[in-house]
Amino acid sequence: MRRKRMIIKGQTSYYHVMSRTVNGEALFGDWEREVLRKMIWQVADFSGIRVVTYAVMKNHFHVLVEVPAEVSISDEELVRRYRRLYPQPTPWNPMPAEVLEGHLRENTSEGRDLRKSLLRRMGDVSWMMKTLKQRFAMWFNRSRDRFGHLWAERFKSVLVEGDRWALRTVAAYIDLNAVRAGLVEDPKDYRFCGYAEALGGSRMARVGLSVVDKDLAVYRQTLYGAGAGEKDEKKSISREEAVRVLEEEKGKLPLSVVLRCRVRYFTDGMVLGSAAFVEEHVQTESSGGKRPKRAHAMSGADWGGLAVGTGLRKGLFR
Structure with a gap:
């Protein structure tokens, strides 16, 4: 059964969201x-x-x-966001931004309805993911002369505590995806991740990662392990070796090494953060006499x- 996404009202909240192609x-x-x-x-900007x-x-x-409280x-900002998403009229959204701007300025009946409809779409992760996946799937199918489903599922999400350590750990796991897949040895060399884009000079990417650390050099220590030697910093191990150390030998691995494994905490953990934060939010999932979650x-x-x-229960690694 699909879990409902937890929503925090009235305060900034963070989510790790992900989606995979069919099969x-x-x-x-x-x-x-x-x-x-x-x-x-x-x-996201819209x-x-x-x-x-x-x-x-x-x-x-x-x-x-990061989803703001x-x-x-303002109507001016609403028009800017609308123009960002719809720079040109489309068959499924034919209204130019200039027409929307006129309706909002004159506060017509249609303008009030449009304002209300657009505002409902702000600050909503579900709407963002739905729109992103639909728009990309339409582009992808047209570019390939293809039809049918592209995505395997709606999307997965994990609520993350707004604590720098929790956010930094999740961010590092995400930025290390290409390393984990064996595409690069260093995430700075993978152009399709936030860390590489930030190092490349993107203001938006730098502003994003400033949430986890103001200094990208400090964030890099999470990616590679503070104080580790160059040879050890980039060490990756196989899933089989990680399972042997953790499950058979009941040992531990360096954080920088575990982050290079496909860890289910980050995709199936439901809520991630301090014990107090997790306890508070998993209680919202308990109802109807079920055993309280912890x-x-x-x-x-x-x-x-x-x-x-x-x-x-099915194990730590995917």
Whole structure:
């Protein structure tokens, strides 16, 4: 059964959201990944949602987003966002931004309805992901003379505590996707992730990662392990070796090494943060006499006290 996304009212909240292609097919080359990268920024800007970091892969993508508390939006800003999403009229959205601007300025009946409709779409992760995936799927199918479903599922999401350590750990896991897939040895060399885009000079990407650390050099220590030697910093191990150390030997691995494994905490953990934060939010899922849910401490590495909202009975690794 699909879990409902937890929504925090009245305060800034963070979500790790992700989606995969049908059957996990590797459909995205450089061109497709570049288009999807640009669409992520475009749709997030319209929605008033900040992209902290992201990774676009050959068959899936991840985004860590900051959803602001409810704020008032001026008509001028609403038109700017509308123009960002719809720079030109389309068959499914034929109204030019200038027409919208006129309706809002004159406060016509249609303008009031449009204002209300657009405001409902602001600061909503579900709407952002739906729009992003639909727009990309339409572009992809047209460019390939293809039809049918592109995405395997609606999307997955994990609520993340707005604590720098929790956010930094999730961001590092996302930025290390290409390293984990064996495409590059250093995420700075993978152009379709937030870390590489920030190092490349993108203001938006730098502003996003400033949420986890003002200094990218300090953030890099999370990616590679503070104080580690160059040779050890970039060490990756196989899933089989990680399972042997953690499950058979009941040991621990360095955080920088575990982050290079496909860890289910980040995709299936439901809520991720301090034990107190997780306990508070998993209680909203308990009802109807079910056993109260509780926080589960993350194991296998020194996670700095992080916990998740599910025990992951099927194992830590995917």
